[in-house]
Amino acid sequence: MRIVVTNCNTTQEMTAEIVRGARSAAGQGTTVTGLTPAWGPESAEGWLDSYLSAAAVLDTLRTHDGPPYDAVVMAGFGEHGREGVRELVDVPVVDITEAAAHLACLLGRRYGVVTTLERSRGQIEDSLELAGVGRNCAAVVGTGLGVLDLGDTGRTQAAFLAAAERARDAGAEVLVLGCAGMTGLQRAVGEKLGLPVVDGVAAAVKLAEALVTMGLRTSRAGSLAKPVPKRRTWGAGRD
Template identity: 40%
Template sequence: MRLLYINPNSTVSMTEAVVEVARASAPGLDVLGWTNHDGPPAIQGPEDGAAAVAGILKLLPKARAEAVECIVLACFDDTGLAEVRAAAHCPVIGIGQAAFHLAALLGHRFSVVTTLPVSVPVIEENVAAYGFAGHCARVRASGLAVLEVEAAAPATLARLAGELAAAAAEDGVTAAVLGCAGMAALAPRLSQGSGLMLVDGVAAAAHLAPGLVGAARAMRG
């Protein structure tokens, strides 16, 4: 199965990290990763998200030509999900959507640990729109910018670990959803001592995509 991760921002190193995580999570899949070079370097809030959509849509004819069977939008805000889903030839899922579904399917009440406060309203709206308000205790902003998270300095890892510890102590949850594509590669380090199941949307999408494609085929007959 050919699975395409589209990074809505223009930071190529983030695309490469996402693809590495996806391939490790689902080694049987043919995983591609494309960067939206027309997007902002990072998506932090609704304005950045809106600026990225046109560039994502430009990639869809190429996805069809290369026989992609499922598209994953690799921004935790699920940037452009409705627009891309309406225009694409195949199933489309966002990493935020995938993470929420997987956490709920595994029976967890969760908090989300994300980047800047500007991202919190977008994530809260998505949680509610997908029907997971009852599963999500809180969306926590770490105060870290997206590219800070991707750089993964020791102080950044410590800040994220502290936010996860606070979620475990204060929120009454059994899982934490990592609310940024840049956190995907950090999940193994952050899980140590967190006391929570960590759900990364990049890996979650890799696990869910084959079932989504199979269901779409079956329903088409």
């Protein structure tokens, strides 16, 4: 089985870190390949970045000429483009945002998301609502760290623990890592928190494997039906 993991930004180092986490979660016989957009934001941190990232990821998959793959994992927490990718490709597409939330709902009644900057809360909340798991979210809490600040392990762990306590006080019984760059952090902080911590990258990989093994694909009925190819008419008559 071959899984493609798409980074939502152009930072190659983050793609490599995400792929390491994905491979550690993958089962025997699963190959994980990372894709980094050639253009777009260096780090996706806000509405504008998110929309640009969605277009870049879609373009990357649309023009991909590598080996065929069996599933796509979208490694951008709360980022846009999920439904567009499902319409574009003919294999299962699993977004780390909804994958983590769905697994968290199996472990407790309410979960909390610990993410990077507070300004990311709105789009994460919208993404969870669209995925149908927003009502179980007790809180989305920012650490105050930017995506590219997550390489400082000691600082990241301290900020995560402080934010996680706020989420727990808000009623969270399970915690979700709210950024693909936090992959691996669950092992370091899970015991200190006394709560289950779900990593979206690992969750998405395991769900993607399950969908492929079960022979399930995205429905083509209704909203995700393949669009009818359009003949380009804009600019007609111009030299």
